[in-house]
Amino acid sequence: MTDEPLVLGIETSCDETGIGVVRGTTLLADAVASSMAEHAKFGGVVPEVASRAHLEAMAGTMRQALDTAGVRLSDVDAVAVTAGPGLAGALLVGVAAAKAYALAAGKPLYGVNHLSAHVAVDTLEHGPLPEPAIAMLVSGGHSSLLMVEDLAGRVEPLGATIDDAAGEAFDKVARLLGLPFPGGPPIDRAARDGDPVSIDFPRGLTGPRDLVRHRFDFSFSGLKTAVARWVEARERTGEPVPVADVAASFQEAVCDVLSRKAIDACRTRGVDTLLVGGGVAANSRLRAMVTERAAAYGITVRIPRPKLCTDNGAMVAALGSHLVAAAVPPSTLDIPADSALPVTTVSLADRL
Amino acid sequence: MLVLGVDTATAAVTAVLAEVDADGVRELASAVTVDGRAHGERLAPSVAEVLTRAGRTVGELSAVVAGTGPGPFTGLRVGLVTATAMAQALGVPTYGVCSLDALGAAAGPGRVLVATDARRREVYWARYVDGVRTDGPAVAKPADVHVDAERAVGDGAGKYAEVLGVRIVPEPRYPVGAVLVGLAAERILAGAPGEVLEPRYLRRPDVTPAAPAATRPAAAGTPR
Numbered sequence A: 001m002t003d004e005p006l007v008l009g010i011e012t013s014c015d016e017t018g019i020g021v022v023r024g025t026t027l028l029a030d031a032v033a034s035s036m037a038e039h040a041k042f043g044g045v046v047p048e049v050a051s052r053a054h055l056e057a058m059a060g061t062m063r064q065a066l067d068t069a070g071v072r073l074s075d076v077d078a079v080a081v082t083a084g085p086g087l088a089g090a091l092l093v094g095v096a097a098a099k100a101y102a103l104a105a106g107k108p109l110y111g112v113n114h115l116s117a118h119v120a121v122d123t124l125e126h127g128p129l130p131e132p133a134i135a136m137l138v139s140g141g142h143s144s145l146l147m148v149e150d151l152a153g154r155v156e157p158l159g160a161t162i163d164d165a166a167g168e169a170f171d172k173v174a175r176l177l178g179l180p181f182p183g184g185p186p187i188d189r190a191a192r193d194g195d196p197v198s199i200d201f202p203r204g205l206t207g208p209r210d211l212v213r214h215r216f217d218f219s220f221s222g223l224k225t226a227v228a229r230w231v232e233a234r235e236r237t238g239e240p241v242p243v244a245d246v247a248a249s250f251q252e253a254v255c256d257v258l259s260r261k262a263i264d265a266c267r268t269r270g271v272d273t274l275l276v277g278g279g280v281a282a283n284s285r286l287r288a289m290v291t292e293r294a295a296a297y298g299i300t301v302r303i304p305r306p307k308l309c310t311d312n313g314a315m316v317a318a319l320g321s322h323l324v325a326a327a328v329p330p331s332t333l334d335i336p337a338d339s340a341l342p343v344t345t346v347s348l349a350d351r352l
Numbered sequence B: 001m002l003v004l005g006v007d008t009a010t011a012a013v014t015a016v017l018a019e020v021d022a023d024g025v026r027e028l029a030s031a032v033t034v035d036g037r038a039h040g041e042r043l044a045p046s047v048a049e050v051l052t053r054a055g056r057t058v059g060e061l062s063a064v065v066a067g068t069g070p071g072p073f074t075g076l077r078v079g080l081v082t083a084t085a086m087a088q089a090l091g092v093p094t095y096g097v098c099s100l101d102a103l104g105a106a107a108g109p110g111r112v113l114v115a116t117d118a119r120r121r122e123v124y125w126a127r128y129v130d131g132v133r134t135d136g137p138a139v140a141k142p143a144d145v146h147v148d149a150e151r152a153v154g155d156g157a158g159k160y161a162e163v164l165g166v167r168i169v170p171e172p173r174y175p176v177g178a179v180l181v182g183l184a185a186e187r188i189l190a191g192a193p194g195e196v197l198e199p200r201y202l203r204r205p206d207v208t209p210a211a212p213a214a215t216r217p218a219a220a221g222t223p224r
């Protein structure tokens, strides 16, 4: 269907320089250059290192995306870019690049919200998103529950983490256990050989009183501290730390809270579609637990494949394509990169 | 040949459109916004504006020239990524020019110190004799700059005039767009191969990881 919009998406909100090309909801290219290896030795993403890497990677990643998609810049209908939220300096490289590509190619520009892009990417795998839907976005930087009334413009925040992001908890616990950064994949692997009910770690913000004020919010810092105390106690007695059991029990606690709250949100709002995205959505236990629990309530779960869950340009292109199809007006060339862009701003189109 | 020049190495966001031929460089239009925090917002509209004012289209461009700094990193990158992306989209070459040279070459004859504001109480500096760079660029505390000049130009020179102890000439204060393009004119006219625009950071990055912040979506960590 060549009458569907051909859209280029640029993502630079953190450490991945991502450029994707989609036509409608068909993924044509998903080129990603990551500076993660440069950050690993610091135990977290260093903003200036990430920003420098985005500049270095931009033209090459663009070349790769266009070549893979077999299109020229002059063929695209629009250029979409993550305008926020994210790391300010990193975002700015992508926004400036997107403006330049749009200006040079004479194409409309769409400055879009990174979180909505995490939702939109699922359309590339599972087709148009039924609306309304509940979206749970969990990553190294976000842990949010969103009510998506209309992916083209009406997204309401239901809850978010009040301290650490879910992925951050994975990183910190991995460090405690001597596992490499980033911590998600090694914990997932270690947990396969462990007993998830061997240690009863706390489930943050799930007590009766928490549910009044923080029903859809998350907290993972208490869990991280509990894991640290447990490991320290073990080390004091000179006993070996059962890495697999700690990993499995920690992961079980995170996934329990996430899936419980996501399904509670669906039931409370009477929504029967739950979308899970962000890097933590690649976690095998989370995928299994959410799917199983949702089935009990007749809720349909949509989780994109792991490569699409992490930050990439395809998700930005997917949202851009949705906005073009919905006839949302484009952004002007003077839009800012907004590191604190609110969830409710799906695109910077109508704001200026 | 129609050439676009951009420089974002200082608080000035500069876009210039110039005609370059064997007779020299003729400025057709330029836009300068002095706002150290608006590089990302101002540059693209300024490029569009100079094209409109000159009655030309982006497709007529034959080359893009960019000031490669030194300059505060975040703003500097805006100019470089803009030039890189536009040139890539248009299939034209990019040429880099040291941003301080676009002050030094504009400052006239004699021995001149160029100093721009590097923030953190430092300056980016270089020395020129008759418009040609003889030392630098480097970054230093104003008190540590070996001045050795008859006069100084640039916003850094103005800001630290007392420390530098040299006569300050108020203009040029920022890199001059048409001069920037002129410094690449030889390469443009010779059809020299384009260059990858390498920023002159002159400082290593601070390696403090992004502070964990619940409200920020993409901070330290993984998976994302």
Ligand SMILES: [Zn+2]
Pocket: A114, A118, A139, A278, A310, A311, B217, B218, B224
């Ligand atoms: Zn993300």
